[in-house]
Amino acid sequence: xxxxxxxxxxxxxxxxxxxxxxxxxxxxxxxxxxxxxxxxxxxxxxxxxxxxxxxxxxxxxxxxxxxxxxxxxxxxxxxxxxxxxxxxxxxxxxxxxxxxxxxxxxxxxxxxxxxxxxxxxxxxxxxxxxxxxxxxxxxxxxxxxxxxxxxxxxxxxxxxxxxxxxxxxxxxxxxxxxxxxxxxxxxxxxxxxxxxxxxxxxxxxxxxxxxxxxxxxxxxxxxxxxxxxxx
Amino acid sequence: xxxxxxxxxxxxxxxxxxxxxxxxxxxxxxxxxxxxxxxxxxxxxxxxxxxxxxxxxxxxxxxxxxxxxxxxxxxxxxxxxxxxxxxxxxxxxxxxxxxxxxxxxxxxxxxxxxxxxxxxxxxxxxxxxxxxxxxxxxxxxxxxxxxxxxxxxxxxxxxxxxxxxxxxxxxxxxxxxxxxxxxxxxxxxxxxxxxxxxxxxxxxxxxxxxxxxxxxxxxxxxxxxxxxxxxxxxxxxxxxxxxxxxxxxxxxxxxxxxxxxxxxxxxxxxxxxxxxxxxxxxxxxxxxxxxxxxxxxxxxxxxxxxxxxxxxxxxxxxxxxxxxxxxxxxxxxxxxxxxxxxxxxxxxxxxxxxxxxxxxxxxxxxxxxxxxxxxxxxxxxxxxxxxxxxxxxxxxxxxxxxxxxxxxx
Numbered sequence: 001x002x003x004x005x006x007x008x009x010x011x012x013x014x015x016x017x018x019x020x021x022x023x024x025x026x027x028x029x030x031x032x033x034x035x036x037x038x039x040x041x042x043x044x045x046x047x048x049x050x051x052x053x054x055x056x057x058x059x060x061x062x063x064x065x066x067x068x069x070x071x072x073x074x075x076x077x078x079x080x081x082x083x084x085x086x087x088x089x090x091x092x093x094x095x096x097x098x099x100x101x102x103x104x105x106x107x108x109x110x111x112x113x114x115x116x117x118x119x120x121x122x123x124x125x126x127x128x129x130x131x132x133x134x135x136x137x138x139x140x141x142x143x144x145x146x147x148x149x150x151x152x153x154x155x156x157x158x159x160x161x162x163x164x165x166x167x168x169x170x171x172x173x174x175x176x177x178x179x180x181x182x183x184x185x186x187x188x189x190x191x192x193x194x195x196x197x198x199x200x201x202x203x204x205x206x207x208x209x210x211x212x213x214x215x216x217x218x219x220x221x222x223x224x225x226x227x228x229x230x231x
Numbered sequence: 232x233x234x235x236x237x238x239x240x241x242x243x244x245x246x247x248x249x250x251x252x253x254x255x256x257x258x259x260x261x262x263x264x265x266x267x268x269x270x271x272x273x274x275x276x277x278x279x280x281x282x283x284x285x286x287x288x289x290x291x292x293x294x295x296x297x298x299x300x301x302x303x304x305x306x307x308x309x310x311x312x313x314x315x316x317x318x319x320x321x322x323x324x325x326x327x328x329x330x331x332x333x334x335x336x337x338x339x340x341x342x343x344x345x346x347x348x349x350x351x352x353x354x355x356x357x358x359x360x361x362x363x364x365x366x367x368x369x370x371x372x373x374x375x376x377x378x379x380x381x382x383x384x385x386x387x388x389x390x391x392x393x394x395x396x397x398x399x400x401x402x403x404x405x406x407x408x409x410x411x412x413x414x415x416x417x418x419x420x421x422x423x424x425x426x427x428x429x430x431x432x433x434x435x436x437x438x439x440x441x442x443x444x445x446x447x448x449x450x451x452x453x454x455x456x457x458x459x460x461x462x463x464x465x466x467x468x469x470x471x472x473x474x475x476x477x478x479x480x481x482x483x484x485x486x487x488x489x490x491x492x493x494x495x496x497x498x499x500x501x502x503x504x505x506x507x508x509x510x511x512x513x514x515x516x517x518x519x520x521x522x523x524x525x526x527x528x529x530x531x532x533x534x535x536x537x538x539x540x541x542x543x544x545x546x547x548x549x550x551x552x553x554x555x556x557x558x559x560x561x562x563x564x565x566x567x568x569x570x571x572x573x574x575x576x577x578x579x580x581x582x583x584x585x586x587x588x589x590x591x592x593x594x595x596x597x598x599x600x601x602x603x604x605x606x607x608x609x610x611x612x613x614x615x616x617x618x619x620x621x622x623x624x625x626x627x628x629x630x631x632x633x634x635x636x637x638x639x640x
Contacts, residue, residue, distance in 0.1 A: 056553060056633045077557040084555020095550045095637065099248045111237045112555040156554065 001068050003164060003196055004030035004053060009062030011048050011219075022048040023059070024219035032163060035190045036198045037207035040216030047168065049216065050200050054087050054166040055079045067163065084112050088157025088165040090199075092172035094149040096141040102128060102152045103137040109160045127155040131185060147178035154185060158195065165189070167199035171206055183209045238560065242567040245540075256536040257576035259529030260616065264580025264609045265587055266522035271605040272588035274515025276598035281511055284427060285504040289365035291331075291464040292501060293473055295323070295481070298494040313452035314494045317441070319484060320460045324360075326480055329473035331465045334361040335457040337444045343397060343437060344409040350396040354387075354410060354437045356444020362421075364463040372404050372419020375440050383442035387415040390434040391423040411448055415439065470499055519605070523612065529576065530616035537569050537624035548628050549636025562629040569621020570614065577613030581606050 011023035022045045030036060040046045051057040052064060055071055058079070064071045067086055074082065088109075089095075096105045106124040115123070128137060131151040141149050150170060157165045167186065171179035187209055189195045199210070207213050215223040246253045297314040320335035338355035355361070359375045362368070372388070379386055387408065394403050403417045424433040445451045464473040474497050481487075481495050541548070548561060556564075585606075588599035 051634050054553075056637075077559075080552060080555050080557045083553060089553050091637070095546070095553070097547055097550060100244070108551070109554040111241070112551070112557070112560055160555075 002029045002065075003032045003034075003067060004028065005063075005065040006053075007063055009049075009052065009059040009064060011045075011052065011057070012060045021219050023052070025062070026219075026221055027062075028214070028221065028224075030196065030198070032196055033190070033194045034196055034198075034212055035187065035210045036196075036212045036214060037210035038198065038200045038214050038216065039202055039204075039207055040222070041202070044216040045219040046200050046216040050166060050168055050198070053198060054089060055082045080112075084109055085160060086162050086164065088154075088160070088162045090150065090153045090157050090165060090167040090170045092169040094141070094146070094153050094173070096149055096152055096156075098141055101138045101140055102133060102144065102155075105141070105152055106155045106159050109156060113160060123159055124155070127159040128152070130158065130189075131155045145178075146174050147181055150174065150178075150182050151185065154182070154189075158189060158193070162195075164196040164198065167197065169200055169202075171201070171203070179203075179206065235563070238563045239567055239571075241564050242571055245544075245564075245568055246571060249540075252536060253572060256533055256572050257579065259532035260526065260573050260576030260613050261529075261580040261583055263522065263526030263529040264577050264613050265584035266525050267519055267609045267612075268581060268584025268601060268605050269587045269591065269599075270518035270522040271515060272584070272599040272601045273591055273597055274511065274518050275600040275602060276588075276592065278508055278511040278515060279600055280598050281504070281508050284425070285501065285508065289367070289463060290501065291467055291470055292364070292499075293462040293464060293470065293477065294498045294500055295319075295460040295462060295477060296496050296498070297458075298492070298496060313456050314485060315457050315460055316453070317455040317457060319481060320457060322480060322484060323460065323462060323477055327462075327473060327476040329465055329469040329476055330462050332360045332363045332463040334358055334364045334461045335441055336361070336459050336461060337441050337449060337451070337457045338439075339444075339449045341410050341437075341448060343393065345397040345403075345406065348397050348399075350393060352390075352393050352435050352437055354439060354444065354448060356439050356441040356448070358441055361438060361461070364461050365424075367424065368422040370420045370422045371402075372417070374419065375438065379440040380442050382440075383446050384440055385413060385415045385443060385447070386418045386440065388419045388421055388438040389417055390421050390436040392432055392435040393437055394420055410437065410439070413447055467501065470501065474499055523609075526609070526612060526616060529613075530573070530620040533569050533572055533617065534620035534624060536572075537565060537621055538627070540568070541565065541624045541628040545631060545636045545639040548631050549633050549639065552631070552633035553637060558629045561631075562625045565625035565628050566618065566621045569625070570617035573613045573617025573621075574610075577610050580613065581610060584609070 006026055006028045009023055009026045010021065013020045013022055026049060038046045038050060048057070052059055055066065059072055066082065069082065071079065071082060097108065103124050106127050107120045110120040110123065125137060128134065131154050133148060133151050133155065136144065136148065144152065171182055174182060183206060186197045186199070190197045201207050212224070212226045214221055295315065317335055320333050323330055324333040334357050336355050336357045338353060340351060341354045342349055342351050357375070358380055359377065362374055370391070375386065375388065389403055397403070397408060398406070403420060406417050407414045408417060409415070421434070427433050439448070441457065445456065462473065462477065464470045478493065478497050482493065485494055487493060551561060585601050588601050591597055592599035
């Protein structure tokens, strides 16, 4: 069963009296273990598509199966449950809870999954170790560098052992060196743990880490190419 | 699946992070609860004080006063007629079974003099039973005896206020004072009784034998006339019986026909006082109601802050939703925050209200009774305020769109 199976998806926003076609019929299949970069100019619909893939949004029409589940028919709370168990998010602006330690930020998805305290703690420490943040468990976001904050976000994304990570311009706020480190981390997670990584970027050297690049233009897929990885 | 303990922890953390704001928000509830408790305590204290004063007047009292005179169509008001006599008083004591003690009184205001000091006070001519009727005690000396009454002896009992004003620190027992220039021997002093429910100083009084008052001090319209007869009933239950018996007896003695108006009035004093007590109770409720308005205002304060908090933490809500928080996770988080604010405020308010009540009673000298009921009630009410005013912001937070929320700056 493919991880993602999208067919004929459209998304229409109403802005005042005007209907905006953010997605105008997108079909796509993503298998487990792929490393995908989604590119395209702003307004091309790539973020809308990403939000829909991440179950933050529902398509106006068409169907979207995530791991065999028809997400388009689910209620708000059922979507929340899917986000909790099947997806991890990494954002451009890190989106960590302020004034909350790294450990507790990583524990957050497990809190909503209803995991017992001891298990939460153990798994959160494990996830932080995986992203190379041992010893920083009790640091608050404002005590961490941008790269470190993004690592915490990655740890939060993988802690529930979700099969897929969605990353929306994960290196947009980082310098070149740190960007490379974060991309290495994604590549390692993809390679070693078999986690599917789907990221949105407009930087070609970031997209170069992926083994499949999908380009959006005007709400449709303009190109979809597979290639050898750089690293 | 909602994990309540974790939700509580999340809420408490959010409150800790904004300590100052949380404290200020709580202040509304603190003041509200504190005011409710203090108001009820002070009101209840006032009620208790009135009840005390009622019992200090003497319990189960009935006053018999002469009726109104009518002169050429002008009615002069109750007590203007001279119709009661020593004989009436004796007959009441003798013939009314529901009556325990009877004290006829006849008196007025006179200047009392001792050496260089003088003092204007009420002089009451009465019998020895007056002490029993008023539930009074002697502080020193002996009571007025039937002998004193028979002989119209020039003896007197002094209230504490009179003792203070005429004697200062000296023991008045056996000393001579002059009332209307007639020398009286002080045979005893009365124990301090304090204020009457009407605010009169009950200790500002001199008691003399009723006959002495009639013959030597104030005179009478006819021999044996008394101004008022104070009666003590055997019990509260028998008071209406006593009233009826006295009225019947006096109508008979005064030869009043069935169609004629009474020439006397019988008043049940205790009833009047209980009415006063009742009105204080009503005032207490009123004060409590006013104070609970401030509790309501405190609740609105909580809602206001929770709404600000929801807006300010839109992004946080977005993050929580993105990682899997459901509608009720978010809703509960904010409701628990509101509830925590109001309950901590409530407990603080209770502490403040109780200590405030005692401070008021210490500073202003008002009695204050903090009742367990008012404490329990205001605690529950503050909890209710938290839930009620927390619901709307929580509901609003739970309906945010996760994408919009994540984008919020």
